[in-house]
Amino acid sequence: MDIRMVRGRESRAWLWVTVLALSSMLLLVAAAVFGDSTMSSKRKVGALAGFGADRAPVLPMEAQLFESLLPLDTRELGRLVHLTATSESRQRNLAVWVRTANGRRILVRFEPEPPASALRSLGPGSRLEVNGYLQRISRAEFDMWMDTLGVRIPRPRPGTKFGDVPDSGFAKIDSLFIKDFYVSVRPEGLRGVRSTTELRPDTSLATPTFPAVPGMEGGAAAPAGGAAGASGAGAATPAIAAPPPDTAGDGGG
Numbered sequence: 001m002d003i004r005m006v007r008g009r010e011s012r013a014w015l016w017v018t019v020l021a022l023s024s025m026l027l028l029v030a031a032a033v034f035g036d037s038t039m040s041s042k043r044k045v046g047a048l049a050g051f052g053a054d055r056a057p058v059l060p061m062e063a064q065l066f067e068s069l070l071p072l073d074t075r076e077l078g079r080l081v082h083l084t085a086t087s088e089s090r091q092r093n094l095a096v097w098v099r100t101a102n103g104r105r106i107l108v109r110f111e112p113e114p115p116a117s118a119l120r121s122l123g124p125g126s127r128l129e130v131n132g133y134l135q136r137i138s139r140a141e142f143d144m145w146m147d148t149l150g151v152r153i154p155r156p157r158p159g160t161k162f163g164d165v166p167d168s169g170f171a172k173i174d175s176l177f178i179k180d181f182y183v184s185v186r187p188e189g190l191r192g193v194r195s196t197t198e199l200r201p202d203t204s205l206a207t208p209t210f211p212a213v214p215g216m217e218g219g220a221a222a223p224a225g226g227a228a229g230a231s232g233a234g235a236a237t238p239a240i241a242a243p244p245p246d247t248a249g250d251g252g253g
Helices: 013-034 139-149 168-173 227-232 246-252
Strands: 078-088 095-100 105-112 127-136 177-194
Touching: 078 105, 095 139, 105 127, 139 177
Parallel strands: 105 177
Antiparallel strands: 078 095, 078 127, 095 105, 127 177
């Protein structure tokens, strides 16, 4: 007899299937008669236990200072950072190149698009304060955005022989340009943008005014400018009264 084709008579598979079926039926009958202990009012499981009904309040994500995470690492991906910087390029295609207070440069992208009025005053020299998420960017995409924004990244001097490496001075400068990460800013993360005109003090010269001097009609006039302004600012010369008419001669004649 070929044991690969014919099952032996001593097989008990059907016996075990029958035992398991009878045991299941007995459990169902016992649950119907005596009740299910897991469904009691004192002890419940699953959805009846109210799991998730009372949850703790969701804690807001705290933004960390961008400077505190330097040097950047892949472990910081997705972290919410607070960035205060000055823009060094124009805003194009919802992206801008910025410089932090310690000289670090990084790309900032606004995604999704914020309201048009939020970026209206953003330009070279504008002050930018945002909360954004740190994201990774490939070197090819980084070069594309630098060409889009018109930003030139420093490059080392050409080598003269095989094995030449950039000097330490260039390495320090190159470390200020972050090329592998960018800050993704959502519309609610745009805290404030101050344009260049708001940051520049008003240097326009107002016309000086001088107090009235006793004995002068209408006070001192404002100088026309230049040297006249300097002389007018000095001591005012009182007006000379006209001499009285000579009445003695008329009476004698």
